[in-house]
């Protein structure tokens with residue numbers, strides 16, 4: 349029981365099923381915003397989005413407005429978008445580059461690191477008016493791993509490394525090391541989705557091999573028709589690919605068993621003569637042959653970090669809960685620093701083919717999320733099942749637990765983490 353709001357977490361989330369109310373109930377949603385999105389770590393962006401001083405992005409944390417900005421000293425800041433005079437938002441553009449933030453109400457001007465620099469007509473404030481104490485407020489905890497920035501509004505939250513754990517940090521290392529320079533470039537832009545459904549429908553779908561052959565059947569037919577390659581067996585119940593529970597609700601979809609040195613499905617693999625070979629040579633020079641083979645074999649893999657981050661081959665995404673039945677998702681296709689232009693260009697084309705606004709796959713998932721939310725409104729049997737593959741889980745040598753790609757281990761591990769954060773005493 350969660351005594352704060354009378355939510356019976358043990359009844360709602362059981363080892364083999366979850367109740368519809370966890371997707372539809374407003375009280376539960378508000379408690380998620382407090383316990384998961386305010387008290388815990390959430391993903392807020394990548395340092396590569398704001399490479400030069402003055403670059404900024406508007407973001408939200410637990411529905412609160414924040415500014416993700418590169419300051420005048422080159423540091424990454426996460427500032428509350430609230431003037432310390434009388435609370436006006438000091439930044440109204442979604443993104444851009446500017447030398448400072450000037451409040452449009454009475455003209456207070458803040459430096460990029462939040463310091464209050466200018467107060468118009470300051471002589472009318474009393475003598476004890478302390479400008480140095482009135483900078484934009486900083487989010488209390490901001491930490492990054494390989495450029496991926498996480499933050500918490502809770503000053504007492506555990507260290508980020510404890511939230512991520514070694515297996516997730518290794519996954520982020522593997523993403524960054526797809527670049528011969530060890531870093532990704534996130535200046536290619538982003539695109540946004542909004543759907544009429546609960547945020548956890550996107551969470552569950554981030555690592556769900558079971559749906560691909562059905563939800564995306566038209567896309568698969570198109571691929572087969574255009575190329576002669578049939579992708580359906582890659583996500584059948586006979587496929588060798590595995591999903592892994594990485595601890596703390598984090599999961600991965602590991603496709604390495606399907607790939608040999610990136611020869612299938614690498615998002616930047618290109619027919620342009622020479623570019624791929626240049627990339628391979630640069631990778632081997634930077635990381636060695638064995639690690640390069642390993643990194644490229646993982647292409648097509650997915651990663652989910654609880655609660656609001658996922659990665660899928662050529663992009664990562666950020667989930668933003670708006671209401672029990674409304675979610676925003678931002679997709680960031682990224683480039684690889686040091687890779688030939690043709691390799692990066694092909695990454696973007698591959699991304700667009702499935703996930704772009706006119707792509708063949710992402711819109712399928714959005715339609716499913718909205719139909720899922722409709723179905724959750726039927727109350728006679730209010731349970732969703734989580735049992736697929738539960739008797740076939742395997743303990744792996746790296747400490748993870750695995751299941752076949754169409755099994756529901758990811759759902760079970762995500763809900764176990766949700767239950768832990770939403771249960772009695774979780775905020776203590």
Ligand code: FES
Nearest residue numbers: 431433434451454
């Ligand atoms: Fe910002 Fe007054 S509210 S200067």
Ligand code: FE
Nearest residue numbers: 560563564713
């Ligand atoms: Fe899908």
